Amino acid sequence: MSDFDVVLRGGTVIDGTGAPRFDADVGIEGRRIAAIGDLSNARGRSEIDVRGRIVAPGFIDAHTHDDRYLMQSPLMPAKLSQGVTTVITGNCGISLAPWCAAPGEAVPPPLDLLGDATAAFRYAAFGDYLDALEQAAPAVNAACLVGHTTLRVALMDRLDRAATDPEIAAMQALLRDAMLAGACGMSTGAAYPAAMAASTDEMARVATALHGFGAVHASHIRDEGDSIREAIDEAVAIGEAGDASVVVSHHKLIGPKNHGRSVETLAHLAQVMRHRCVGLDCYPYQAGSTVLRKDRLAVSSRVILTRSQPHPEYAGQDLDAIAAAMGLSPEDAVDVLQPAGAIYFLMDEADVRRILAFPQTMIGSDGLPHDPVPHPRLWGTFPRVLGHYSRDVGLFPLETAVHKMTGLTAGHFGLQQRGVLSEGNFADVTVFDAARIVDNATFEHPVAQATGVECVFVNGELAWRDGAGTGVRAGAVIRHASGRESQCNRSRMIS
Structure with missing residues (x-):
């Protein structure tokens, strides 16, 4: 026996x-x-x-765009190979639901980070998406946020304006239905054109539908440059309106003008944390990745194309080289390549290390699995923290590194009985x-197993x-329980 x-x-x-x-x-x-x-x-x-x-404990990826990847590639090798067992989806205001796109309807950026085919956006109700995710039986667990930008796309005829009162009420209804179905909260992404016109009032009023759920508000804040403090305060205010804990997503300072300001932003966050339930996540690289945007060129020392619908042959090449081959300026090349994605080298290593070492910082990959030539963070984030930053650089002990990708994240997202090795969990x-x-993924060869x-x-x-998946798909959709006690409690704040 x-x-x-x-x-x-x-x-x-x-x-x-x-x-x-x-x-x-x-x-x-x-x-x-x-x-x-x-x-x-x-x-x-x-x-x-x-x-x-x-x-x-299995690692928890605090920031992903795996909404569709979980169903498209349910064996999830990019995550399991790093030791990741749970992913948080629906970040940056972008989720696969609730939006049922009309056949042939254009997928507006940044929703195209999840795929540019409208067939992927076929879930008018968030609960339908969670049901489909369960049926797909992915190899890892998933807890899912509702994207505010997706709500806008589903309900507004134009995205270059603030929502009207009836539209806000409709967003509130969709968000509340999603929470009842098991979503873990709402994300916002006012840094993107599809949500730039959304006022703080709009987002805060939509967030009131989170009341009573003990939910999370994760925010790709409006500005990660000159006005970053004000953008952090906006994210906190939206969370407060919904009685939700707040996550400042992929915290960073972009452009040489703002390098070094993490001293200021982390001090500000520490002060806010004395009174509010606020956390943050980051990835361990000096480069970010998102849709191809002209406004990122001036603050980036290098730009690598990750995808282009009309010119897929250029994926993986530097934008300057692409522009030269086309006989265009980089700005004009951006227009020709659209819709497209890119990697931007726009951060300072000292800021990256300072943010990583901050006690309340969780680890999130922010990987983009549908890019043909993705940022190496998709395959390398967690081993890079453990190997490079903890062991080789000595930024923090291994116990701290593991906490940042397990217990800290489980606590902030309300993932009960996960994130800690304990009997009964x-x-x-x-x-x-x-x-x-060690992480083996590089910017030159980004698809490489750790x-x-x-x-x-x-x-x-x-x-x-031993370096390969077993084929077992035992992941669960972690449905957030309605009416649970809020995660915003004094014990989780800095004292």
């Missing part, structure tokens, strides 16, 4: 709380962690020797070699082993 389905023998546990590591066996029974400690007298139907390895577990873990993640369990099922 076996005591457990699986026993991980002899590993070093980093439990996701930030506490010091300790040596222990881990027993898994069904979907749960059944025991942590000395299990030398117990037996498992399957036993894995993990001596010399770190046993950690779901058995999302990642085993990795701390001495070998080294050092040895096995990954999702809900107790072995999903990744």
Whole structure:
């Protein structure tokens, strides 16, 4: 008779709380962690020797655009290969639902980050999308935000103006239905043209539909440059209107003029956190990636094309070289390449490190899985934090790095019984070699699997082993419970 389905023998546990590591066996029974400690007298139907390895909670990607990727590529190799077992979708105001596009209708940027075919946008109700996601049976868990920009696209005839009172009321109704179906909150993205005309009042009034759900408001803030402090305050105000915790998405300072200002923004965030439930996420790179925009050229030292619908042959090349080949200025080349996406080198390494090291910073990849030549963060974010920044640079201890991608994120997004290795919690577990873990994805070769993640369990099922997926798809759609207690409590604020 076996005591457990699986026993991980002899590993070093980093439990996701930030506490010091300790040596222990881990027993898994069904979907749960059944025991942590000395299990030398117990037996498992399957036993894995993990001596010399770190046993950690499965990593939680705080910021993704995996809404469609979960169904298109349900084995999720880009995430499992990094040790990621849960993704947060629907960020930057962009979600696959609720919008049922008419056949042949143009997909406006930035919704085209999720795909440029209207056939993908076929869910008039958010609950229909969550049902379809469950039927797709992805290999990782997903918690899903509702995009405010998607609400605008679904309900407004024009996006270059603020919403009217009836349109706001309709957005509130769609958002409330989505929350009742299991969404975990709302995201906004006023930095993008499709939502730039939305006033703070519009977004705050829509957010009132979050009341009573203990929800999250994640914000791609309106300005990550000169007016960044005001943009942070706007995001906080929108969250406050919905009694929701706030996540400042992919926090960064763009352009040489603003380099070094993370000292100021982090001090401001720390002050806000004394009174409000606010967190932030970031990715460990000096370059960002989004739709191709002229207004990013002047603040970027280099621009790489990631996709172009009319000119796919240029994906992966520098914009300057593309423009020269076309005999155009870079600005004019942007027009010819549309619709398109790009990588922008516009941040300072000192800011990246300072933001990464900030105690309340979670890790989010912000990867764009539908770009033919994506930013390397899609395949490399989590090993890069563990290997490069924690081990090699020494920016923070490994326990801190793991906490930033597990327990901290689970707490902020209200992911109950996940993010911490504890008896009774779901058995999302990642085993990795701390001495070998490294990201192999580069800007020249961005689709490259990381080294050092040895096995990954999702809900107790072995999903990744020795550099390959097992084919098991045990992920769950994590539906946010309506009426739950708000995550905005004093215990999570900085004291």
